[in-house]
Amino acid sequence: MMGKRKAVIFAFCCGAVVLLTACGQSSQELAxxxxxxxxxxxxxxxxxxxxxxxxxxxxxxxxxxxxxxxxxxxxxxxxxxxxxxxxxxxxxxxxxxxxxxxxxxxxxxxxxxxxxxGNVKDSQGRLRRRSIYSEDGQLLRYYALTYDESGINDSITSFDASGAMTGFVKLDPDRSDGRVTNAVFGERRGNVVPEIQELDAEGRVVKRTRYYADWAVNFSEIYTYDQNGRVIREDVWNQDGKLTSYQMYKYDGSGQMTEEWFYDADGSLHGHKAFTYDANGNRIRTDQYDRTGQLLRYATFEYDSRNYLLKETRFSADGTLWDTTVYQDGQQIGHKDYEGDTLQDSSQNG
Structure with a gap:
């Protein structure tokens, strides 16, 4: 009799084990x-x-x-x-x-x-792809962005219109060692290239070194600040460590930059720019002059109600239209060069 009771109890327990296993699987997967x-x-x-x-x-x-x-x-x-x-x-x-x-x-x-x-964000609102188009809607190039586990942008890759990769930069935004690795756009082609910024004790950029895609030095810029923390001089050095030129900056009483003066390495004046602002502090015009003070070209800027840049238009001194760049949410989304009525793809020049 005792043996039968043990058998029944054992059978009941085994049945319970099977039931629990089945229920467990159901709750985790099937159901x-x-x-x-x-x-x-x-x-x-x-x-x-x-x-x-x-x-x-x-x-x-x-x-x-x-x-x-x-x-x-x-x-x-x-x-x-x-x-x-x-x-x-x-x-x-x-x-x-x-x-x-x-x-x-x-x-x-x-x-x-x-x-x-062509301009795509993930479900958290972070930009993953940014595309640049000509004014008539032709894709010129695009950029793809990745993020680390904490959500910080950690790489940017550039591609041409065919999808061929033109540049890649692994970003290092950590400022604790006094250095920051950024990605910037290569001149004219729009490919991304690396740039390292060196910071002083106050976190200001005191040196910026631009590299080619293979990490060969392109040029460096060294900055001097006034007592108000504004850049007043910028020295440009070539890849051989030779001073090639420098700029001096002037500001108005509200701290807005009003003039930028360009000099050759020997101190001879090369030209200057003058900047005009609206009541919101947005730069609305830039005039560029040669060393004699003759106007060479100018640019106008338009903004939306949020003070985001919408459009930049450049002209020659006589008012001939050079090019137009359009923006959305502060990001460039289109560009058109003009030569008569012909579109020129600036990403293929230089």
């Missing part, structure tokens, strides 16, 4: 809803943008879509993973599928429009 998968994926990404987290998040979005192929949130989430991976074509394909499966979800449609614009 999880699409919304729960989406939420877990979002939490993974927000916990730190690592390759592992992105991979696991994508799996959760895919599981959500297996359970509900009409989940707009899952399509948007999966596309966001590819955007963070800089795979914009795959992101677009997923969203186009989602648009069809959801019957035209407006959020998916809006994200497709954003991707097609």
């Amino acid at each position: 999880k809803t699409p919304g729960e998968y989406v939420k877990r994926a979002e939490e993974l990404i927000l916990s730190g943008e690592t390759k592992g987290n992105l991979s696991d998040a994508l799996k959760d979005y895919e599981k959500a879509l297996k359970l509900d192929e009409r989940s707009a949130e899952a399509y948007l989430g999966a596309a966001d993973v590819y955007i963070r991976r800089l795979d914009f074509e795959q992101a677009l394909q997923i969203l186009q599928t989602g648009l069809d499966k959801t019957g035209g979800d407006p959020d998916i449609a809006a994200k497709i429009k954003e991707l097609e614009s």
Whole structure:
């Protein structure tokens, strides 16, 4: 009798173990809803943008879509993973599928429009791709940005219109060692090249060294400040460490720069610029003169209601239009050079 009781108890316990195992699996996998998968994926990404987290998040979005192929949130989430991976074509394909499966979800449609614009942000609002177009809508070049686990921009890559990489810079924004590595645009071509800034004890940039893509020195600039912390002199040195020129700066009573004077290394005047501002402190005009004081060219600037630059237009001294650059939210989105009525792609010059 005792043996039978033990057998029954054992059988009951084993059954309970099997039941609990089945229930455990069900609660973790089989019974999880699409919304729960989406939420877990979002939490993974927000916990730190690592390759592992992105991979696991994508799996959760895919599981959500297996359970509900009409989940707009899952399509948007999966596309966001590819955007963070800089795979914009795959992101677009997923969203186009989602648009069809959801019957035209407006959020998916809006994200497709954003991707097609070439200026793309991730779900946290951080820029991932910035495209530069000519005024007639032709792609000139674009830039792709990555971020570290804490959300700090840690690299920029430049591409030409065909998608060929033209530059890459690994950024180092840490100022604790008195040095900062930035990415700047190479002259005319628009490719990114590295630049190292050296800081003084007050955190001001005292030296800026520009490099070529292969890290060969291009030139350096050394800055001198007045007692108010304003730059009053800038010395330019070539790659051989020789002074080639310098600039002197003047300011008005409100601290706005009003004049910039250019000198050759021997101190002879080369020319100067004069700056005009509106009531909001926005620079609205720059006039450039030669060494005799003759006007060479000028530029005008237009702003939106938030004081973001909208348009920069440059003219020769007689008012002939040179070029126009347009901006959105302070970022360049288009450029047009004029030679008569002919568009000149400035990214191919120099």
